[in-house]
Amino acid sequence: MSERMPLLTPLRIGTRTAANRIAINAMECCDADTNGNPTETAFRRYERLARGNAGVIVVEALSVVDENRGRLHQLTALPQNQKGLTDLVALMRKTNPKPLIVWQLTHSGELSSPEFSERVCVKPFPGYEGRLLSDGEMDEILERFVFAAKMAHDCGADGVDFKLCHGYLGTQVLRPFNDRKWKYGGSWGNRTRFAYEFYERVAKEINDPAFLVGSKMSMWEGLPGGVGSAGPDTPIMDLTEPLDLAKGLEARGAKFIIESAGNPSLTLSLVQAYKNVPETSYLHFGFQKQLKGVLKPQTVVIGSNNSIYREKEDEVNWCTVCDNCIEFLIRQRPVGCSTYEREYSNALKEIRREAGKLAETEKHT
Numbered sequence: 001m002s003e004r005m006p007l008l009t010p011l012r013i014g015t016r017t018a019a020n021r022i023a024i025n026a027m028e029c030c031d032a033d034t035n036g037n038p039t040e041t042a043f044r045r046y047e048r049l050a051r052g053n054a055g056v057i058v059v060e061a062l063s064v065v066d067e068n069r070g071r072l073h074q075l076t077a078l079p080q081n082q083k084g085l086t087d088l089v090a091l092m093r094k095t096n097p098k099p100l101i102v103w104q105l106t107h108s109g110e111l112s113s114p115e116f117s118e119r120v121c122v123k124p125f126p127g128y129e130g131r132l133l134s135d136g137e138m139d140e141i142l143e144r145f146v147f148a149a150k151m152a153h154d155c156g157a158d159g160v161d162f163k164l165c166h167g168y169l170g171t172q173v174l175r176p177f178n179d180r181k182w183k184y185g186g187s188w189g190n191r192t193r194f195a196y197e198f199y200e201r202v203a204k205e206i207n208d209p210a211f212l213v214g215s216k217m218s219m220w221e222g223l224p225g226g227v228g229s230a231g232p233d234t235p236i237m238d239l240t241e242p243l244d245l246a247k248g249l250e251a252r253g254a255k256f257i258i259e260s261a262g263n264p265s266l267t268l269s270l271v272q273a274y275k276n277v278p279e280t281s282y283l284h285f286g287f288q289k290q291l292k293g294v295l296k297p298q299t300v301v302i303g304s305n306n307s308i309y310r311e312k313e314d315e316v317n318w319c320t321v322c323d324n325c326i327e328f329l330i331r332q333r334p335v336g337c338s339t340y341e342r343e344y345s346n347a348l349k350e351i352r353r354e355a356g357k358l359a360e361t362e363k364h365t
Contacts, residue, residue, distance in 0.1 A: 006021070007020065007022060008020045008021070008022075009021065010055075011300065012300075013056075013100065013300050014255035014256075015209055015210045016158060016210060016212060018055030018100050019055050019098045019099070020053070022053075022054040022056075023054060023058065024049055024052070024054045024057045024058060025058055025216070025304055026058040026059065026061050026104035026161065026163075027060050028060050028061050028070070028071050028075075029041075029042065029045065029060055029334060029335035029336070030071050030333060031045075031073055032075045033073070034073075035081070036063070036066065036074065036075055036076030036081050037080070037081050037084035037085075038084050038087075038088045041334055042075070042088070043088060046059065046088060047092065047095050049092075049099075050092040050093075050095040050099055051095055053096060053098065053099070055098075056099065056100045057092070057099045057102070058102045058103075058104050058161055058216075059102065059157070060075060060104060061074070061075075061105075061106040061163060061168075062074075062075045062077040062104065062105055062106065063075070063076045063108065064078075064147070065107055067117065068108050068109065068117055068118055068119070068120055069108055069112055069113065069117045070111045071113075071332065073334070077103065077147075077148035077152070079151075081151075082154070085103075085152075085155045089155050090156065093156070100158040100159070101156075101158050102160060103148075103159075104160070104163050105145055105148045105149065105152075105162055105163060106163040107145070109121060109130075109133075109168060109169030109172050110124075110125055110128040110129075110167075110169075111167055113332075120137075121133065121172065122178050122180065122184065123172075123180045123185065125172070125177065128265075135182060135183040142197060142198060142201070145162065145198050146198065146201045146202060148160070149198075149206065150205065153206050153211050158210075158212055159212025159214065159255070160202075160212075160213055161215060161258065162195065162199070162214070163215065163216055164195060164216065164218070164245075165215075165217055165258075166260065166263055167221065167265055167266070170194070170195065170215075171218055171221070171227055173194045174192065174195070174227050174241070174245065175191075175221070175229075175232075176225050176226075176227075176230075176232045177224070177225025177226065178232075179232045192245060195215070196249075199213060199249060199254065203252065203253045212255045212256065213253055213254060214249075214258065214300075215254060215258070216257075216259075216260055216304075217246065217259065218242075218260050219239060219260070219261050219287040219290075219291075220242070220261050220262075220283070220287070221266075221270075222261070223263060223266060226263065227241070228241070228261075239287075239290060243290060243291070246291055246294060250296065250299050254299065255300065256299065256300040256301070257291055257300070258302040258304065259284060259287050259302065259303055259304055260284075260304045260305070261287060271305070272307075272323075274321070274323075275321050281305045281306070281308050284306075285303075288301055307319035307320075317337075317339075322339055324337075324339070324348055325337065327358050328344075328347075333347070
């Protein structure tokens with residue numbers, strides 16, 4: 001690709017500089033060991049990503065707890081993982097020192113799998129009912145997030161993405177549906193408390209201006225009472241709260257916002273457009289523009305759902321939006337690209353031979 005392309009120009013993010021404007025978004029890949037440490041497969045994957053020379057690489061959603069996880073073999077950011085994650089960052093730096101490395105931190109909440117974990121929630125959402133979290137339990141979860149951010153800093157990462165998207169706990173708290181009267185629900189002030197206190201704690205306790213903090217946000221979940229809806233029982237879009245949230249995060253130190261939408265478990269086409277319905281991705285351009293309209297020029301907005309507009313340069317293996325990676329996730333198997341990697345195309349054939357064809361992709365994602 002031409003070095004004169006705007007996509008390949010540097011970009012300032014906080015006090016750091018990304019070598020270009022390509023960002024590798026986080027994706028859970030189900031290849032941790034039984035203690036949540038990266039395996040040889042994970043090391044290989046991130047080494048390849050570093051070699052790809054993107055400006056920013058967001059390391060997949062690391063769970064800040066072990067007891068509430070959506071993936072059986074999910075990476076975790078717990079004390080026992082410090083050495084493994086330090087080694088992972090070191091390998092990426094050795095492979096290519098240029099990319100900014102950001103960890104995405106998450107808690108699955110109502111998306112935790114009851115097969116091997118406990119499903120918990122802020123308010124039972126139809127089809128995803130779980131045990132109600134108390135004020136004290138949410139306080140403890142906040143402590144876990146702050147600990148994980150400190151560990152990211154200690155392990156040499158450049159920053160963290162506090163996950164506020166795709167139906168995970170950070171999203172669940174923000175929903176208008178969370179009208180339960182408790183410390184973290186009901187009023188908008190209560191529903192933003194969890195996110196805002198994380199940012200305030202990190203700014204105070206890490207106290208490193210070079211450490212980047214931001215969030216991937218679902219602007220509209222497309223669900224009754226979901227984030228970006230006009231009330232607790234309607235799916236009608238109203239971006240007043242998401243835009244106010246972005247401004248609130250910025251005021252508390254956010255240097256970037258990664259724009260997204262939807263909930264992969266229920267509205268997957270908003271997260272990732274289908275090849276035969278590419279127009280759903282147009283929504284993202286509007287969301288990005290509205291974010292830019294309320295944020296300061298120096299706050300970076302990173303887009304998503306762009307693979308549908310891929311070009312055909314020979315040196316880039318563009319995503320074909322085949323959704324086979326989603327199938328690996330649903331089946332709780334290690335995730336890779338079956339389009340370009342024979343190892344995973346063979347694995348997918350074997351899975352389908354054993355278990356049959358997957359009936360749905362918008363379920364248990």
